[in-house]
Amino acid sequence: MAFAETFTPRTPEGRDGLTALLAHPERAVVALDFDGTLAPIVPDPEQARAHPGAAAALARLAPHLAAAVILTGRPAAVAVRYGGFAEVPGLEHLVVLGHYGAERWDARSGEAHTPAAPEGVTAVRAELPGFLESVGRWPGLWIEDKGGHAVAVHTRRTDDPDAAFEALRAPLGELAARHGLVVEPGRYVLELRPPGVDKGVALTGFLREAGAGSVLYAGDDLGDLAAYAAVEDLRAKGLPGLLVASAGAEETPQEVLARADLTVAGPAGVVRLLDHLADRLA
Numbered sequence: 588m589a590f591a592e593t594f595t596p597r598t599p600e601g602r603d604g605l606t607a608l609l610a611h612p613e614r615a616v617v618a619l620d621f622d623g624t625l626a627p628i629v630p631d632p633e634q635a636r637a638h639p640g641a642a643a644a645l646a647r648l649a650p651h652l653a654a655a656v657i658l659t660g661r662p663a664a665v666a667v668r669y670g671g672f673a674e675v676p677g678l679e680h681l682v683v684l685g686h687y688g689a690e691r692w693d694a695r696s697g698e699a700h701t702p703a704a705p706e707g708v709t710a711v712r713a714e715l716p717g718f719l720e721s722v723g724r725w726p727g728l729w730i731e732d733k734g735g736h737a738v739a740v741h742t743r744r745t746d747d748p749d750a751a752f753e754a755l756r757a758p759l760g761e762l763a764a765r766h767g768l769v770v771e772p773g774r775y776v777l778e779l780r781p782p783g784v785d786k787g788v789a790l791t792g793f794l795r796e797a798g799a800g801s802v803l804y805a806g807d808d809l810g811d812l813a814a815y816a817a818v819e820d821l822r823a824k825g826l827p828g829l830l831v832a833s834a835g836a837e838e839t840p841q842e843v844l845a846r847a848d849l850t851v852a853g854p855a856g857v858v859r860l861l862d863h864l865a866d867r868l869a
């Protein structure tokens with residue numbers, strides 16, 4: 588997919604968001620998803636790493652802002668490690684909200700605050716291998732253990748990732764419900780995790796804490812739609828906001844593309860956008 592990279596939002600709301608960010612960067616919050624937005628999608632989730640320019644671009648921009656935050660489904664420490672975000676000059680105030688906002692890492696302390704592991708996850712983790720065998724054979728299926736806080740079933744490396752995803756969605760939903768969990772669908776991944784927290788709740792709370800006067804949110808997947816909805820809601824209440832989609836693969840959900848004010852070409856495009864904003868604020 589080719590994009591004309593002008594960094595001009597296609598909607599009036601998006602243009603207002605960008606104008607507010609550039610006029611008062613000291614009141615702006617830039618919030619970014621990790622996988623697919625800062626880190627290119629790769630077949631093996633353990634091999635994902637941020638785009639080589641991501642930390643540097645964010646470090647150029649962050650000192651101009653009220654706050655920069657990374658909002659990810661990953662455990663926060665994993666995103667910090669895979670992103671190379673620790674001890675970077677310019678990122679002294681970076682916050683990483685992991686597990687969709689249930690967990691928080693602060694660059695200032697270098698520590699993560701993690702809630703107690705939910706009971707249902709322990710039970711699901713034990714039951715999952717046998718359960719998957721019972722619902723069909725999908726060689727290549729991979730279970731990601733997310734530090735006891737969630738488990739994710741990845742279909743990307745099966746022979747038919749779409750068919751496996753669709754075949755497993757309902758049964759995993761039932762398994763999750765039996766253990767008081769919910770299923771979070773993503774790019775060839777079905778994650779079983781506790782209910783009650785999502786990127787929208789997390790972003791809204793963070794913006795309140797930061798006293799934000801504007802927000803830019805960039806994401807690429809279904810889990811980012813809750814953050815999109817939060818920005819749309821805040822815009823209706825008068826807070827300017829810019830929604831950015833990181834796109835480039837056919838698998839980018841249509842709803843993400845349709846609701847974004849600005850589409851950029853994957854993590855490389857996000858890095859160019861961050862650099863562009865830093866240039867304009869320099």
Ligand SMILES: O=P(O)(O)OC[C@H]1O[C@H](O[C@H]2O[C@H](CO)[C@@H](O)[C@H](O)[C@H]2O)[C@H](O)[C@@H](O)[C@@H]1O
Nearest residue numbers: 621622628629630632635659660743774775776
């Ligand atoms: O909220 P995010 O930062 O976007 O994290 C969402 C999930 O990302 C990871 O999975 C995705 O990226 C993998 C690596 O590129 C890819 O192989 C997989 O198909 C994608 O779904 C991660 O493994 C999950 O734990 C995150 O919840």
